[in-house]
Amino acid sequence: MSIYTSRYCGKFRIIDYENAHRVTVKFIKTGFITTCQMIDIKRGNVRDYMAPYLFDVGILGFKPDFDLKKDPDYRKWADMLRRCYYEDARQYVGCSVAKRWLNFSLFRKDLASMDHYREDNFSLDEDLLKFGNKVYAPSRCRLIPNELNSFMAIKPHNYGIRKINRKKNPYLVTITFRGKGKSFACSTEEDGKAIYLNEKL
Numbered sequence: 001m002s003i004y005t006s007r008y009c010g011k012f013r014i015i016d017y018e019n020a021h022r023v024t025v026k027f028i029k030t031g032f033i034t035t036c037q038m039i040d041i042k043r044g045n046v047r048d049y050m051a052p053y054l055f056d057v058g059i060l061g062f063k064p065d066f067d068l069k070k071d072p073d074y075r076k077w078a079d080m081l082r083r084c085y086y087e088d089a090r091q092y093v094g095c096s097v098a099k100r101w102l103n104f105s106l107f108r109k110d111l112a113s114m115d116h117y118r119e120d121n122f123s124l125d126e127d128l129l130k131f132g133n134k135v136y137a138p139s140r141c142r143l144i145p146n147e148l149n150s151f152m153a154i155k156p157h158n159y160g161i162r163k164i165n166r167k168k169n170p171y172l173v174t175i176t177f178r179g180k181g182k183s184f185a186c187s188t189e190e191d192g193k194a195i196y197l198n199e200k201l
Contacts, residue, residue, distance in 0.1 A: 002014070003028070004025070004041055004044075006027075006047065007044035008047065008051075009027060009046070009047055010028065010048065011027070011028045012026060012048070013026060013028065020037065020038040021037050021038075022035055022037075023037065023041060025041065025046060027050070027051070030050035030051055031050070032049060032050035032051070034048075047063075055082070055086060057085055057097070058077070058078075058081045058085075058102055058103075059102060059103050059104065060105065061104055061105030061106065062104075062105045073104075073107070073111055073112075074104065074108075076124050077101075080097060080101070080107075080124060081097060084096050084097050084136065095126070095136070096135055097136045097137075098138070100138065101137065110138045111124075111143075115143065116143040117143065122143040122144065122145060123143065123146050123149040124142075125143070125148075126141050128144055129141075131190040131193060131194065132190060161193070161196070164185075168187075169186055169187050171186050171187065172184070172185055172186075173186060173192040175195075
Protein backbone atom coordinates (compact mmCIF):
# COMPACT_ATOMS: atom_id res chain seq x y z
CA MET A 1 0.00 0.00 0.00
CA SER A 2 1.28 3.48 -0.91
CA ILE A 3 2.95 5.71 1.68
CA TYR A 4 2.01 9.40 1.72
CA THR A 5 3.72 12.32 3.44
CA SER A 6 2.09 15.11 5.40
CA ARG A 7 3.67 18.54 5.09
CA TYR A 8 3.82 18.84 8.88
CA CYS A 9 3.42 15.45 10.53
CA GLY A 10 5.40 12.75 8.75
CA LYS A 11 4.36 9.68 6.78
CA PHE A 12 1.01 7.88 6.75
CA ARG A 13 -0.88 5.23 4.78
CA ILE A 14 -4.49 4.75 3.73
CA ILE A 15 -6.19 1.98 5.72
CA ASP A 16 -9.75 2.41 4.45
CA TYR A 17 -11.27 4.09 1.39
CA GLU A 18 -15.02 4.73 1.41
CA ASN A 19 -15.03 7.48 -1.22
CA ALA A 20 -12.98 10.55 -2.16
CA HIS A 21 -14.55 12.51 0.66
CA ARG A 22 -14.03 9.90 3.36
CA VAL A 23 -10.63 8.26 3.54
CA THR A 24 -9.20 6.78 6.73
CA VAL A 25 -5.44 7.06 7.24
CA LYS A 26 -2.95 5.95 9.87
CA PHE A 27 0.26 7.77 10.70
CA ILE A 28 3.27 5.46 10.77
CA LYS A 29 5.20 7.04 13.66
CA THR A 30 2.41 7.59 16.20
CA GLY A 31 -0.31 5.21 15.04
CA PHE A 32 -2.86 8.06 15.04
CA ILE A 33 -5.90 7.31 12.87
CA THR A 34 -8.03 10.03 11.30
CA THR A 35 -10.49 10.54 8.45
CA CYS A 36 -9.91 13.05 5.69
CA GLN A 37 -10.54 13.77 2.01
CA MET A 38 -8.44 12.48 -0.86
CA ILE A 39 -7.61 16.02 -1.96
CA ASP A 40 -6.05 16.69 1.47
CA ILE A 41 -3.91 13.59 1.09
CA LYS A 42 -2.64 14.73 -2.29
CA ARG A 43 -1.86 18.19 -0.93
CA GLY A 44 -0.17 16.82 2.19
CA ASN A 45 -2.63 18.62 4.46
CA VAL A 46 -3.45 15.69 6.76
CA ARG A 47 -2.58 16.32 10.39
CA ASP A 48 -1.37 13.94 13.09
CA TYR A 49 -2.92 15.05 16.38
CA MET A 50 -0.61 12.76 18.34
CA ALA A 51 2.50 14.51 17.01
CA PRO A 52 4.21 17.24 19.09
CA TYR A 53 2.27 20.46 18.68
CA LEU A 54 3.28 22.95 21.36
CA PHE A 55 6.87 23.63 22.54
CA ASP A 56 7.88 20.35 20.83
CA VAL A 57 6.32 18.30 23.66
CA GLY A 58 2.58 18.97 23.90
CA ILE A 59 0.15 16.97 21.77
CA LEU A 60 -3.54 17.68 21.23
CA GLY A 61 -4.65 14.03 21.17
CA PHE A 62 -7.79 14.74 19.14
CA LYS A 63 -9.08 16.92 16.33
CA PRO A 64 -10.67 19.94 18.02
CA ASP A 65 -14.01 21.23 16.74
CA PHE A 66 -13.70 24.53 18.64
CA ASP A 67 -11.37 27.54 18.71
CA LEU A 68 -8.44 26.53 20.90
CA LYS A 69 -7.38 30.12 21.57
CA LYS A 70 -10.75 30.88 23.16
CA ASP A 71 -10.91 27.71 25.24
CA PRO A 72 -10.04 28.27 28.97
CA ASP A 73 -8.80 24.68 29.37
CA TYR A 74 -6.42 25.07 26.44
CA ARG A 75 -5.13 28.37 27.85
CA LYS A 76 -4.33 26.68 31.16
CA TRP A 77 -2.61 23.80 29.35
CA ALA A 78 -0.59 26.09 27.10
CA ASP A 79 0.44 28.29 30.04
CA MET A 80 1.56 25.21 32.00
CA LEU A 81 3.73 24.04 29.10
CA ARG A 82 5.12 27.54 28.62
CA ARG A 83 6.25 27.63 32.25
CA CYS A 84 8.08 24.33 31.90
CA TYR A 85 9.41 24.28 28.35
CA TYR A 86 9.73 27.88 27.13
CA GLU A 87 13.38 28.82 27.46
CA ASP A 88 12.71 32.32 28.83
CA ALA A 89 10.50 31.11 31.72
CA ARG A 90 13.37 31.40 34.21
CA GLN A 91 11.06 31.56 37.23
CA TYR A 92 10.09 27.93 36.61
CA VAL A 93 13.53 26.38 36.04
CA GLY A 94 13.41 22.67 36.79
CA CYS A 95 9.65 22.32 36.35
CA SER A 96 8.23 19.57 34.15
CA VAL A 97 4.89 18.06 33.14
CA ALA A 98 3.82 14.46 33.71
CA LYS A 99 3.55 12.42 30.51
CA ARG A 100 -0.24 12.18 30.82
CA TRP A 101 -0.63 15.94 30.87
CA LEU A 102 1.48 16.46 27.77
CA ASN A 103 -1.67 15.23 26.03
CA PHE A 104 -4.25 18.04 25.97
CA SER A 105 -7.22 15.68 25.68
CA LEU A 106 -6.18 13.89 28.91
CA PHE A 107 -5.31 17.14 30.68
CA ARG A 108 -8.76 18.50 29.79
CA LYS A 109 -10.44 15.37 31.16
CA ASP A 110 -8.55 15.56 34.47
CA LEU A 111 -9.09 19.30 34.80
CA ALA A 112 -12.86 18.84 34.43
CA SER A 113 -12.88 16.54 37.47
CA MET A 114 -11.25 19.12 39.77
CA ASP A 115 -13.10 21.29 42.27
CA HIS A 116 -13.79 24.83 41.00
CA TYR A 117 -13.53 23.75 37.35
CA ARG A 118 -14.45 26.61 35.01
CA GLU A 119 -14.99 28.98 37.95
CA ASP A 120 -13.70 32.51 37.44
CA ASN A 121 -10.43 33.65 39.04
CA PHE A 122 -8.99 30.19 39.70
CA SER A 123 -5.53 29.06 38.56
CA LEU A 124 -3.77 25.72 38.27
CA ASP A 125 -1.19 25.34 41.04
CA GLU A 126 1.50 22.68 41.41
CA ASP A 127 2.96 23.25 44.88
CA LEU A 128 0.14 23.95 47.33
CA LEU A 129 -0.20 20.26 48.22
CA LYS A 130 3.57 19.85 48.49
CA PHE A 131 5.87 22.86 48.76
CA GLY A 132 8.75 22.69 46.36
CA ASN A 133 7.00 20.35 43.94
CA LYS A 134 8.09 21.00 40.36
CA VAL A 135 6.06 18.40 38.47
CA TYR A 136 2.64 19.23 37.05
CA ALA A 137 0.60 16.04 37.46
CA PRO A 138 -3.02 15.09 38.32
CA SER A 139 -2.17 13.99 41.86
CA ARG A 140 -0.07 17.08 42.62
CA CYS A 141 -2.12 19.96 41.23
CA ARG A 142 -5.27 21.80 42.26
CA LEU A 143 -7.28 24.78 41.09
CA ILE A 144 -6.83 27.54 43.65
CA PRO A 145 -7.95 31.21 43.87
CA ASN A 146 -5.77 33.61 41.92
CA GLU A 147 -5.09 35.57 45.11
CA LEU A 148 -3.67 32.50 46.82
CA ASN A 149 -1.69 31.59 43.72
CA SER A 150 -0.09 35.04 43.76
CA PHE A 151 1.01 34.49 47.36
CA MET A 152 2.48 31.12 46.44
CA ALA A 153 4.59 32.74 43.70
CA ILE A 154 6.31 35.15 46.07
CA LYS A 155 9.97 34.40 46.77
CA PRO A 156 10.85 33.32 50.34
CA HIS A 157 12.50 36.61 51.34
CA ASN A 158 9.27 38.41 50.48
CA TYR A 159 7.43 36.34 53.08
CA GLY A 160 9.38 38.01 55.85
CA ILE A 161 11.49 34.89 56.25
CA ARG A 162 15.08 35.29 57.35
CA LYS A 163 17.74 32.96 58.65
CA ILE A 164 18.92 33.46 62.21
CA ASN A 165 22.04 32.22 63.98
CA ARG A 166 20.84 29.15 65.88
CA LYS A 167 20.72 25.41 65.25
CA LYS A 168 17.11 24.69 66.22
CA ASN A 169 14.43 26.43 64.13
CA PRO A 170 16.96 28.64 62.29
CA TYR A 171 14.33 30.55 60.28
CA LEU A 172 12.24 33.43 61.57
CA VAL A 173 8.97 34.56 59.98
CA THR A 174 7.83 38.10 60.75
CA ILE A 175 4.23 38.96 59.85
CA THR A 176 2.66 42.41 60.07
CA PHE A 177 -1.10 42.84 60.05
CA ARG A 178 -2.94 46.14 60.69
CA GLY A 179 0.16 47.67 62.15
CA LYS A 180 0.85 44.84 64.57
CA GLY A 181 3.69 42.37 64.10
CA LYS A 182 4.37 38.87 65.35
CA SER A 183 7.15 36.36 64.74
CA PHE A 184 7.36 32.59 64.39
CA ALA A 185 10.45 30.37 64.46
CA CYS A 186 10.56 27.41 62.09
CA SER A 187 12.99 24.81 60.79
CA THR A 188 12.77 25.38 57.00
CA GLU A 189 11.82 28.06 54.48
CA GLU A 190 8.94 25.83 53.35
CA ASP A 191 7.53 25.78 56.89
CA GLY A 192 7.91 29.54 57.04
CA LYS A 193 5.99 29.91 53.81
CA ALA A 194 3.18 27.74 55.17
CA ILE A 195 2.99 29.81 58.35
CA TYR A 196 2.90 33.04 56.35
CA LEU A 197 0.08 31.83 54.10
CA ASN A 198 -1.92 30.48 57.02
CA GLU A 199 -1.69 33.79 58.90
CA LYS A 200 -2.32 36.02 55.90
CA LEU A 201 -5.18 34.06 54.38
